[in-house]
Amino acid sequence: MHECSKALLRRMQDARFATRFFVGSGIDIGAGPDSLDEYRELFPQVSRVMGWDIEDGDAETLDGLAADTFDFAHSSHCLEHLHDPHAALANWVRVVKPGGHLVITVPDEDLYEQGVFPSTFNSDHKWTFTIHKARSWSPRSINVFELLSRCADSVQTLKVELIDHAYRHRLARVDQTMSVAAESSIEIILRKRPANEQARGGRIPP
DSSP states (O other): OOHHHHHHHHHTTSHHIIIIISOEEEEEETOTTSOGGGGGGGSTTEEEEEEEOGGGOOTTTOTTOOTTOEEEEEEESOGGGSSOHHHHHHHHHHTEEEEEEEEEEEEBTTTTTTTOSSOSSOTTOOOEEESOOSSOSOTTEEEHHHHHHTTTTTEEEEEEEEEOTTOOTTSOSOOGGGSSSOOOEEEEEEEEOOHHHHHHTSOOOO
């Protein structure tokens, strides 16, 4: 419920979002009614944010969007709805310019689904996500570290963090995201490596 809006309250305390991650022309994948574009004035270096939702096409393939189009991509709680999150992430990286950033959030399976799948709280969830586990209770669990390993040559991982702001761990089983404050997600921030970095295996000073 308005997860993009909730995230802004903490992202505004981190200068990197306004000076590095959300800069230039971007795309908000799965924007819905809570688009990053609604808050563009809070990020002065953003020139535009194009929303992409069901009516625009498949968020997994982004058909019709050329490679290296956007300075950044944002997606809040969309990846779990797609049939192939690995293919989706590859296409999201594809449409971002070299040196650009991707800011992605997905629900954490322990904080959101809380041991039950198919999801009690959102029947359209096709996958659950965890940062990393040797074993999960979910039959459709994706380790974020494994997901990112598939595109490790093309992206630099800047951040993977469990977000439990205002989450009450002692509360009985309930969808806490329905509150105005609680987050139960994993935030992923990536930077698309330019070709020269991909060729030499990293970001090396001149």
